[in-house]
Amino acid sequence: MKQLGLFCLLLLSGFSAVSVNAQQIVKGKVTDFQSGEPVPGTNVLVKGTSRGTTTNFEGEYNLQLQQGDSILIFSSVGFETEEVSVNGRTQINVTLMSDIQSLKEVVVVGYGTQKKQDISSSVSTIDQSEFNDIPTSSFDAAIQGRASGLNISSPSGTPGGQTNINIRGATSISASSQPLFIIDGIPVEVKNNSVLSSNIQPINPLAELNPNDIESVTVLKDASAAAIYGSRGANGVILITTKRGSAGRDKLNIGYYAGFSEATNVPDMMSSSEWIGFLNAAAEFDGLGQNYWNEILGNPNNPDLPNYNVYDEILRTGTINNADISYSGGTEKFNYYLSGNYFDQKGIQVGQGYERISGRVNVDYSPNDKVKISTTTFLARGFHERTIGENDEYGVIVNAQAWDPRFPLVDENGVYVNPFDTYSWWALENPLLIAREYVNTSKNSRLQSSLSLEWYITPNLTFKSSGGLDYNSLIDRGFVPKGYNQTDIGLGTYGTFQSSSWINENTLKYTNTFNDDHFFDALVGITFQESVEEFSVIDASGYSTNQVISTAAAGQITNASDGGFRFGLVSYLARLNYTYDDRYTFTFTGRADGSSRFGENNKFGFFPSGSAGWNVHNESFFPDDSFLSTLKLRGSYGAIGNQSIGSTIAEATYRSSAGYAGEGGSSALQLGNPDLTWEKTVQSDIGIDIGFFDNRLEVTADYFKKDTDGLLLNADIPGSTGFRSLISNNGNIINEGVELSLNTINIESGDFRWTSSFNITWLENEVIDVINDGEILSRNFILKEGEPLSTFYLIKFLGVDPQTGDAVFLDANSDGIINLDDRVVAGNAQPDYYGGFTNNFSYRGWSLSVFFQFQHGNQIFNQSRYAFENYGTLKGGIPFGNQNARSLDYWKEPGDITDIPRPSHADEFSPEAQFQRFSTQYLEDGSYLRLKNVRLGYTFPAGSLERMKLQSLTIYGQAQNLLTFTNYLGFDPEVSTNTASDGSLNTLQGEDFGTLGQARTITIGLNIGL
């Protein structure tokens, strides 16, 4: 190639040498307008001839002109082509504008890329610039609200905690409804595998991936796009492409940001005097006389009454620090991208934190034009510090909110105050002690590596074989200190989890264009995957000290066990794209998957799909001067599967761990289901893409319907079998909805540019058919035909009787008793619609982006309120705990209209109960609109950069979760307590019991290019 170029050059110079006419040499440099960096490989062509040259790695060129040569054409991939008149000059420097449109034209899809114009399925892409430097531990939290159809929520503010992600709705009950994540072609493990208490927010394995290593994210939403992933595609697929080097000058980038965070909202608790006054009111209503509590708790009117705000001690200003360094570059043959990252976040609650260190090496090598070898290697270490939070008697938040406000958490001698020395019945342990002294740490190490070989057999035929490894190792440590309320002897846990999965994929790709108009792109492949998981756990008790938490220091081991899971997948896949004349485009995809997870009779499944698109704007009848610049109609239909269930499910088994009195024993563990197979989702999608005014306004709208049949349902079975449930393919869920996204360039005048993008998804989720209609899930939820998943099942609160001030509940079964048998369908946790709205402004070096995110129509069962809004109940003669300041607006006299009943010391099981723990008293509207992110940045101009000897410099400040508009009474409306299992994420959403939600975070940072 080089020789050929040299030959051309010689030829050219020779040719010019013989020219009798005056000859001229023109030289110059081609640079990128945006970055100021050289653009190597730019074609420089003399207009009207075939003569020309290309720029070298410094972006420089040198060209001999002939008589009459007047115009040069500069063209390079990804840039707009420039034509420049020579006008007798010998030095012509050119800056090229990047062609945003053309960059957007190629989209990463499963097993390849596709021109956007040829895509007939439903795919969203999120560019790295949209979530660059957002201060979250994992990228998935940062892409919330950025694409239609994609619903992401962070159930808590725990750093490094898990997110809940659904693409076009939850499709399953017992199996996972989370999408499949593919990073650089390797499917990755995203499950929480920590053995620590289920009442701790799970860790997010994706947190180990450095968000700044990501180049782009593609969301495959419909059947046609996701069917290439067959049995794992039903919940959609998120494809992550990491950065790679490209030919050109080496780039060294350094980025740093730091900031602080605080709770978005705090439910106010009563002060000491308010609390005593409130209890006195309760006693008076109950006929115990006035000022009943003064003698015991103190006179509320005494100005010296001690009063402490417990939040001041368990909440804190969180901090966040992130440093990135990357080095990339390459030559024609050899490209590289290396990066390192350090991230450290201290949560807004004492005792919570996450720290990450990661490194990446991505290398491509093309020894000749027939072969390309690529490797990616990613290594990361994450360290999670969590506290008991949710749904637990020893949760930090619940104990804090119940705290007797007359006492500090730590006394003047620095000793933790014992709640048993106070007048709070509920507070079991000092919350600061739980946050600080209980240990719940997880160390996660992750290695992902892949090697692929592409062989360009002919210009039309490419063979690719790749091998990848995803290795995860987790070490958990838990410790409950001795000598406090939970235990006299100390309890320790040590757990390990290791998973390694390998994948091998082999594909053959053929592309060709026949008769100029018929474009074919065909792919066939065979893939193999195996995953092996092993875990162990040791529980110990009887510690001599709280200083050593190792189980080796314990007096005895109370439990030691190990186990594991394995699973294998063998797949055959094929895809054909056909485009006719850029007008009609078709895609047919099929994948056959064999999985070890399923029953003897159903090991293999086949998942076909098809889609068609019509680029109306490319029709000859379409007027060239129309205000419509793009008009495309799309439709797709196909079947995709879900197999995200445990690896042990299909077979009837005995457990080998049923020992007794020191002898080993075995007993029945589960029934088997030899017919168990995939959950099958048939999805149809009709979409339209419209561009107005040269695509300054782009609209994409999709209607979709996901009909999921044969649900992998862990359904209740008759208890007389001796078993609780059996996984089977039963039931039907439909998700139906409309997605709309708009991208506009509102103003583009001179240096000022204002762009907007907006997306919204209306979604209706409905359980059509389940084997056990009316099955109650986890007390507060019901699985019912005609209702969505996560439907609440609660005792109905009818309000407060204005005459008596008593809370009134619906006696649904008319037995004269209000108890759990009176629960009714009460609402659901699924939003009616959700989305995001971004505005980007730029002026010269300044840029401002303002991003709102919203959801509407979902409800939250705020169970925490029963702990601190129980209207004065007593337990064992002691007040239940401190109360929410909101309760002060209670019913006071006949005629008062309020939903807060008169206070009373009666508990929930008494006929005089003013509250029912599991009632709609605590069910709230969870809708919110949130100013999710604001970022103001300044990029220094080229002139000042030269003085500083820098290639680029950007400084910025940004605010995450700056404002939240909601009626929700808890910490934060983006909350969920039940996150422990796949099933909980599907069916038990929208419950809040002692969960600390998202934080507001303010950061400043800078990015330097050297």
Add this chain to the structure above:
Amino acid sequence: MKKIIYTLTAILTFSSCDLLDQELPNTIPTDEAIVDRVSAEAAVVGLYNEMQDGSLYGSDAVYATELMAKNMKAVKFQAVWQELGSGIVPSANFHVEDSWIAWYSIVNNANNIIVKVPGLNDVSESEAAEYTGTAHFSRALAHFELLRQWGEYWDISSEYGIPLPTEVATAPVVTPRSNVSDAYTLIESDLFKAIDRLPAAGDPIFANKGAAEALMARVKLYQGEYDSAYYYANDVIENFDYDLQEDYVDIFSEGTSESIFEVDFTQQDFSNYTFLMFGTEAEIVMTDEAAEMYQSNDERGVLIENIGNFFRCTKYGTNQDNGEGNAFVIRLAEMYLIRAEATSRNNGPTTGLPDINVLRARAGLGPVDASSVNSIADFNDVLTREARLEFPAEGVYWYYLSRLGKLEEVLNRESFRRIYPVPLRELNITDDQAIFQNPGY
């Protein structure tokens, strides 16, 4: 290059067969679970493991009845205990749901042993007798517990029996409720086999002939067959090596000669009795009434102590983190009460008093004043009171209240609440013909 690819593909295709057939390290396919002597013995051990279940003798089945009988009260958060403590038990109560399944798990495991063991080649006749004898005993125990908790066990002609599965469960099929008479027939037939096949004596943490006869005494008593109840209770008292402990407190040192059948727990394989009763998060404590009913010289009262503002029973230990206290399923004292009741029913109210007085004497009390016992009703009052004094926290007293129809009188509670409602989950997933709710609920 091509060669490499061919080789690679060949290797991969070859290994792909294994990929789809993965074995897991900790489980055994059910059809390979009982195939020889070793595995059959493991399955028999597994029966006891099922009895250890937290919702059964692991604590809950015992404490639940104590809560309903107001010997215990629920003092913390969990609704499951508060509902039981209130005596108004909803059909969705977690304990009602969980224990129903757990009792049937014993039945299912026993069924597999009863079906499989006779066909095994390397099991001797005596081993087979012991294995199947244990399985029949376990099945009878579970069925009887189910019957007295969910069925109208006091009425032999009632339709409100329990499901009686006798086949190994291989599919999620419903076994409909039987009538009460069929339930007793199966329980007795299982017990006859157990009596026939089990060894005469041995460690009380395993089933033996004495345990089967003692259970039969109970079963006969519940049916009002007083002659037979007398026969079995008397046989256990007179013809086996059981002895009442001299000191009441010694009974709970485990494995004593008073113990007829107990479920063993160790520090590693623990029960929840102390976890629930002790420590700061104690969910369940004794009621003041249960603690204060003892005369000062009644030795039995010392095992209920006032610790941390609550009365707590120390029979199972006092360390919340150490659950090695055994469950006392049947002990000899109950045989005395059964013999006493059968005697009085057959021969007149006061004739049973001597057996009651044996227990009272052991506790350091004088005999019952016979002059105050003028009718069977009077005798029943004495008997019920003695059961309460003798067996606190052992899950016995409730069944005296229930069986003798004393709910309204003693607890001021509607009589239909003497048995649990059928779990809501069972009703929701089966048709009304097969599984139906108990009257009153």
